[in-house]
Amino acid sequence: MSELAKEVAAEVAKRRTFAIISHPDAGKTTITEKVLLHGQKLQKAGTVKGKKSGQHAKSDWMEMEKERGISVTTSVMQFPYHDELVNLLDTPGHEDFSEDTYRTLTAVDSCLMVIDSAKGVETRTIKLMDVTRLRDTPILTFMNKVDRDTRDPFELLDEVENVLKIMCAPITWPIGSGKNFKGVYHLIRDETIFYKSGQGHRIQEVDIIKGLDNPELDKRIGVWAEELREQIDLVRGASNEFDQEMFMAGELTPVFFGTALGNFGVDHMLDGLVDWAPTPLGRETDKAQTVSADSPDFSGFVFKIQANMDPKHRDRVAFMRIVSGKYEKGMKMKHVRLGKDVRIADALTFLAGDRAHVDEAFPGDIIGLHNHGTIQIGDTFTAGDDFKFAGIPNFAPELFRRIRLKDPLKQKQLLKGLVQLSEEGAVQVFRPLISNDLIVGAVGVLQFDVVVHRLKSEYNVDAIYENIQVATARWVYSNDSKKLDEFRRKAEHNLALDGGDNLTYIAPTMANLSLTQERYPDIEFEHTREH
Ligand code: GDP
Secondary structure, eight states: OOHHHHHHHHHHHHEEEEEEEEOTTSSHHHHHHHHHHHTTOSSSOOOTTOTTTOOOOTTOOSHHHHHHTSOOSOOEEEEEETTEEEEEEOOOOSGGGHHHHHHHHTTOSEEEEEEETTTOSOHHHHHHHHHHHTTTOOEEEEEEOTTSOOOOHHHHHHHHHHHHOOEEEESEEEESOGGGOOEEEETTTTEEEEOOTTOTTSOOOOOEEEOTTOHHHHHHHTHHHHHHHHHHHHHHHHSOOOOHHHHHTTSEEEEEEOBTTTTBSHHHHHHHHHHHSOOOOOEEBSSSOEEOTTOSSOEEEEEEEEEOSSTTTOOEEEEEEEEESOEETTEEEEETTTTEEEEEOOOEEEETTEEEEOSEEOTTOEEEEEESSOOOTTOEEESSOOOOBOOOEEEOOSEEEEEEESSGGGHHHHHHHHHHHHHTTSOEEEEETTSOOOEEEESSTHHHHHHHHHHHHHHOOOEEEEEOOOOEEEEEEOSOHHHHHHHHHHTGGGEEEETTOOEEEEESSHHHHHHHHHHOTTSEEESEEEO
């Protein structure tokens, strides 16, 4: 093995790259802070998006997010934990940003599912689990907020198993909840770990009692000790034991109980993550080969583009997941779609919005490339090979509005803003072939507000929406270029170009779409477009 191959393999072995999925308000932001606290990156975990306190979680750095208390964009955080290096990708929590979330999940190797123990499985969790299933991503589960009155833990596990169709292997088990929350019993370590309230802002010194039969336990928690023993008997009898293979296949999830706010139990989950979650995995390509993370040849793909991350810099950053090899400052790589070599000297790493130049990076890491309009979502970079990584789609929007300027002189600015925002996937823009209209398409309604807000703050244009009769859009293709030309002529009044100049059919009604599809059997109408 070459020195480089050895170095890459050693770095791969250290890394875990994951994202957190949850229903809004389950505690994703809070858990992110505590995870970073354990990673020693934040001296004192920030107050969550406190509108009152004026402090904001480090991972929520866009103004829009602060105002609305939701995470609109993905941020990337890297931190050490024990001897390992963890990359955490933050995903937007609101369902209107599901496309962005989907793409982010293509860049991780495992996920942490956070559930509010008072509420159980909620709608957004179900949708996100569906997304993780597309790649059978291994899932860890954190049952949060046990410092409040929760539902019965057995019932919670049943619900996860029945609704989300994944087996549960409890790793820790809660003793009481709400005011009576005493701590958790760790089924693998055979120890009881005690909770103290009011320690949420630091890493706690915890008391531990070894062994379930230890009489110390009775001294410390009285009648709760006997109840715990009975429960653990039941748990051992009725639940699944942890199984590495089933975890890796996305069929079984280790479950931890705790409180993110009280910073209790988050470390148990992190221990599980570094012990069990996969090190960076390879990725499939459009060729027969799968690229393995251990390969010494550099490769990576872009899963997200973010404009104007830093108002002072006014730039666009492309987020690249490194799949194989080593990034070194100043190295040359091939931008496959353009067939061009580029030299990258100023890639960035992120600590929740703080950026730093990076000298080297390895598989599983996310680096930021400055983008001057040449990089698109889904682009592959290699050491010289011609393959492309597969599977990063665009989804057809379901909501449409016409966008209009208050000041018509700024049309060029508006178009530039919309095209840039569509490049980063914040929204989709369509320009009809036969008019000067601009149609904005979104998957969720909140995207419309975000776009107007960002057009104003980043491009200095005041735009307003008007309703428009559009039911759906389809990307159109044909292998027969003559038929496509004919279609283009005849259906001209319903055709548009999207932000990447791809031909799109804009259907006023679903019935119109069906009729058109029947009339033009040689044309394909696609619901998703692979980048
Ligand atoms: P997100 O929307 O999933 O990011 O959720 P947040 O982290 O913003 O949490 C939503 C609310 O729940 C906030 O008011 C948090 O302070 C609160 N919260 C989060 N974790 C806990 C917890 O463990 N216990 C309690 N009591 N509240 C929590």
